[in-house]
Amino acid sequence: MEILWEYREQLWRGLIVTVTITAAAAVLTMAIALLLGGLASARARWIARPARVLIEVFRGIPALAQLFxxxxxxxxFGIRLSPFFCGVVGLSLCFGAYGGEIVRGAVAAFGKGQREAAIALNFPRWRFVLTVMAPQLVVTLTPMFGNLLIELLKASSLVSLITLSDLTFQAKSIMRIQLNSTEVLIFLVVAYFLLARVISLGTLRLERLAGGTWRGRG
Structure with a gap:
């Protein structure tokens, strides 16, 4: 514990960077996922095909390669971006593509019977999407996005390789100085576990809330 106490400020700064990177990337990841997933689900091929190509491209390239x-x-090429911006965008493009495929799959699996019922009842498409489709998709997608964000959190440690002083970067810096790195490694594992646990509990809470809201409407 002496090492952790001695380097507490350094570890705390790293933790803040990790949380900030993860939160910013999570917001952008969700936006990209919904956009690409929605476009890939479009009826018009000239809209859906380019979106699916983008999903496959960014999903097929490792996050580290995109960061580099x-x-x-x-x-x-004369374009210089800050390490923070590179970290957020690089992670978001990769995991946003994964999220886009999740959204596309969820939309494709949506009940055909409900679509046909909406058409029979002469429901406007926008009303069907907002009042019937969207609430059910929220319930379906919430646990999937929760898992995606946990993977995003773990991948955020890659930003240490582009000079960002996140928790992993700070831990490696301390271990280079101290001969005994056991305490630092234990702290690192526990810190990431607790952060992932927060995401997991938040997702579970949101899933229950969304499910209760949908059942209330039904």
């Missing part, structure tokens, strides 16, 4: 490309390659 933004941070190390773009400057060669």
């Amino acid at each position: 490309w933004l941070f190390f390659v773009l400057p060669a």
